[in-house]
Amino acid sequence: MTITSEDPVTQERRFARDPATGEALGSVLTTKPERIDGVVEAVAKVQPLWALLRVKDRARYMRRMAQAVIDDFDQLQAALAREQGRPRGEIATLELLAAIDALIWIADDGAKVLGGRRVGINRSMSPVKRARIAYEPYGVVGVIGAGSAPFAQPLGQIAGALLAGNGIVFKPALRASLAGERIARVLARAGLPEGLVRIAHGGAEVGVALAQSPVNKVLFTGSPAVGRAVARACVSRDKEVTVELGGKDAMLVLADANLPRAVAGALWAGCAGAGQARGSIERVYVAREVFSRFLGELVSGARALTVGDPADPGVQVGPLASSRRVEYLNELVREAVEQGAKVHCGGPIEPAGGGAGAFYAPTVLTGAPAHTRLMREPLDGPVLALVPVDSVDEAIRLANDSDYGLGASVWTADRYQGLRIARELHAGMVWLNDHMPGPTVSRGPWGAAAGGGLGRTLGEAGLRACAQEKLITWDPPATRGLWWGPYDEASVRAARAVAKLRSARESDRHDAWRSGALALARLGARALGRGVPKS
Numbered sequence: 001m002t003i004t005s006e007d008p009v010t011q012e013r014r015f016a017r018d019p020a021t022g023e024a025l026g027s028v029l030t031t032k033p034e035r036i037d038g039v040v041e042a043v044a045k046v047q048p049l050w051a052l053l054r055v056k057d058r059a060r061y062m063r064r065m066a067q068a069v070i071d072d073f074d075q076l077q078a079a080l081a082r083e084q085g086r087p088r089g090e091i092a093t094l095e096l097l098a099a100i101d102a103l104i105w106i107a108d109d110g111a112k113v114l115g116g117r118r119v120g121i122n123r124s125m126s127p128v129k130r131a132r133i134a135y136e137p138y139g140v141v142g143v144i145g146a147g148s149a150p151f152a153q154p155l156g157q158i159a160g161a162l163l164a165g166n167g168i169v170f171k172p173a174l175r176a177s178l179a180g181e182r183i184a185r186v187l188a189r190a191g192l193p194e195g196l197v198r199i200a201h202g203g204a205e206v207g208v209a210l211a212q213s214p215v216n217k218v219l220f221t222g223s224p225a226v227g228r229a230v231a232r233a234c235v236s237r238d239k240e241v242t243v244e245l246g247g248k249d250a251m252l253v254l255a256d257a258n259l260p261r262a263v264a265g266a267l268w269a270g271c272a273g274a275g276q277a278r279g280s281i282e283r284v285y286v287a288r289e290v291f292s293r294f295l296g297e298l299v300s301g302a303r304a305l306t307v308g309d310p311a312d313p314g315v316q317v318g319p320l321a322s323s324r325r326v327e328y329l330n331e332l333v334r335e336a337v338e339q340g341a342k343v344h345c346g347g348p349i350e351p352a353g354g355g356a357g358a359f360y361a362p363t364v365l366t367g368a369p370a371h372t373r374l375m376r377e378p379l380d381g382p383v384l385a386l387v388p389v390d391s392v393d394e395a396i397r398l399a400n401d402s403d404y405g406l407g408a409s410v411w412t413a414d415r416y417q418g419l420r421i422a423r424e425l426h427a428g429m430v431w432l433n434d435h436m437p438g439p440t441v442s443r444g445p446w447g448a449a450a451g452g453g454l455g456r457t458l459g460e461a462g463l464r465a466c467a468q469e470k471l472i473t474w475d476p477p478a479t480r481g482l483w484w485g486p487y488d489e490a491s492v493r494a495a496r497a498v499a500k501l502r503s504a505r506e507s508d509r510h511d512a513w514r515s516g517a518l519a520l521a522r523l524g525a526r527a528l529g530r531g532v533p534k535s
Contacts, residue, residue: 013027013028014030014201016083016177019084019318019319019321019322019356019357020085020308020310020311021309021357022357025079025083026178028177028178028180028181031200031201031202032202033205033209036200036206036209036212037214040142040169040213043140043167043168043195043197043198044139044167044214045195046193046196047137047139047166050165050166050196055110055111055163058162058163058165059110061162061190061191061192062103062104062106062110062163062190063103063107064190065155065159065187066099066107068189068190069099069100069103070100072186073092076096076151076182077092079178079179080151080182081311082311083150083178084150084179084273084318085274085309085310085321085357086273086310086318087310087316087318088310090272091151094272094277094437095151096151098152098156099151099155101443102155105443110160110163110463113460113463114467116135117133118130118131118132119131119133125482125483126475126481127524128475129473131474132471133470134469135469136467136468136470137165137166137467137468138164138240138467139215140166140167140214140216141161141166141168141215141216141217141218141466142170142211142213142217142218143157143158143169143218144207144218144230145172145173145176145180146223146244147175147176147276147321148246148276148380149277149278149439150180151176151183152438152439153221153278153446153457154180154221155186156458158183158187158197160457160462160463162197163466164463166216166217167196168198169198169199169200169210169213170183170197170198171201171202171206172199173222177201180199181199183199208230211229211234211237216240217239217242218230218234218240218241219241219466220241220242220243221457222246223246224246227243227244228243228245230243241454241455242453242455242457243453244446245453246378246404246406247278247279247280247282247378247404247405247427248283248376248377248378248402248403248404248406249269249280249281249408249409249427249435250281250282250285250402250425250427251265251266251284251285251411251435252285252396252399252408252410252411252421252425253284253285253286254287254392254410254414255287255289256413258433259293259294259297261411261433262294263297264301265433266284266384266435267298267301267305269281269436269437270362270382270383271316271362274319274360275362275381275382276320276321277437278438280379281384283375283398283399284298284384285387285388285389285394285398285399286387295386298364298386299344302345302362302363302384303345303362305361305362307349307359308359317361317362317382318357318359319358319359320380320381321358321380323358325360325381326348326359329360329381330347332373332383333383336365336375339369340368341366341385342366342367343365345361345363346360346362346364346382347360348360349361360382360383362384363381365385366387368387376402378404392417392421396421396425399426400424403452404448405426405427405428405448405449406428406429406448406449406453407431408422408430408431409430409432409433409434410422410430410432411432411433418432427448427449428445428446428452428456429444429446429447439457439458443458443459445462446462478529479527480526482523482524482527483495490519490523491523493516493518494516494519494522494523497515497516497519497520500512500516501513
């Protein structure tokens with residue numbers, strides 16, 4: 001299923017490397033932006049045959065995809081861990097188990113989600129009309145993945161779009177190119193029709209070219225800069241797009257929280273994927289009465305995390321994607337310190353023996369002003385900025401002061417208060433006493449609040465977003481439309497009567513029958529083709 005050029009010599013080959021050691025792991029052929037239209041057109045030739053299958057028949061392929069992930073679990077775990085520079089256990093849980101769960105749910109419940117459903121019609125408007133909603137494919141869907149979400153998220157998006165009857169052009173992130181090839185292998189083992197899914201490797205320019213191509217919809221996950229360029233390209237061409245730009249996730253720790261659990265959760269969700277996972281915690285707002293204790297335990301826990309090559313035993317935090325990310329984090333931390341912040345632990349680490357890894361130890365700061373870039377921009381690194389708050393309202397206000405409302409978490413022993421706070425937080429997802437660095441709850445939607453992204457992926461909402469809703473109605477051929485013209489005084493009186501029949505006042509309903517019964521009867525007779533009774 002990998003894209004191959006008609007003239008491979010003219011294509012560039014990109015080598016993937018282990019971010020911890022710099023060792024070459026493999027290579028892929030990139031696709032030139034000018035060839036993307038041809039790739040989309042090739043998929044469009046195969047897609048109509050796939051769309052002819054019933055949804056439940058397409059669902060069987062999703063079950064085979066899940067089985068392929070299960071069968072190759074160990075190989076996938078090792079390969080993804082090396083390319084991503086992440087511990088194998090983290091890949092197993094956040095990527096592979098999440099992918100299996102999503103695929104099985106799509107296979108078992110997807111047909112019901114995308115099955116047609118009846119639409120109720122008020123009989124005073126259309127006495128004999130029947131209506132249903134049908135779901136139809138868009139055609140060809142472009143899926144653009146993020147390096148921080150190499151496997152489970154794009155595979156779930158691809159599976160959902162396939163179940164809806166679409167063909168796929170998938171562009172993995174550059175640092176997840178081999179993961180993209182692994183996804184292609186999973187799809188091939190599931191026995192999907194040849195050419196239904198194509199992979200186009202390349203950088204941001206290939207993603208923008210895909211958005212500008214004849215694809216019918218785009219699902220994007222990635223950086224804000226590229227995501228906005230993709231969204232503009234889609235909107236300017238009147239095509240739908242779903243965009244997830246990442247987050248600046250906030251954690252709210254209330255005075256009654258279980259502090260050991262909250263500390264462990266902050267370290268887990270702040271350092272997963274070396275802080276580069278989708279939905280990593282970056283801002284922590286802590287009730288002032290427990291702030292000192294929380295800070296002390298968090299700093300101790302952060303110092304205890306071992307940073308290095310995840311292939312080494314005991315390493316919990318691997319390298320960042322590149323040395324440029326280390327430079328970026330250093331710049332933001334330095335600016336915050338110049339404006340009053342204090343660093344309690346963490347920072348860049350030189351790789352042992354002069355290796356190639358870009359390592360950054362889990363970092364805890366306090367005192368960073370709200371206007372600093374550290375508090376405003378997505379970080380992509382294991383940096384936690386703590387802020388004491390004097391009230392729940394202050395915590396909510398500060399948490400909502402962000403342009404990236406992907407996820408948030410509330411840590412409290414009071415479930416009802418947690419639910420109240422969750423409803424007030426400007427985030428697409430809120431977890432109580434937990435935080436998810438990645439879409440591991442595949443039965444629910446994943447996406448940011450308005451302003452931080454467009455639309456949802458995964459879950460029922462994500463499945464339905466991969467298909468077009470179509471309203472289909474039926475009227476018996478022997479009848480005439482109740483409200484068809486020509487309009488006369490009887491039409492006006494009948495419409496007035498129907499309006500009053502739906503009034504909340506009983507006197508209006510009585511008046512409707514008294515003054516409008518004859519007009520309603522005349523319209524009914526006209527609809528049945530019996531003419532207009534004389535008064």
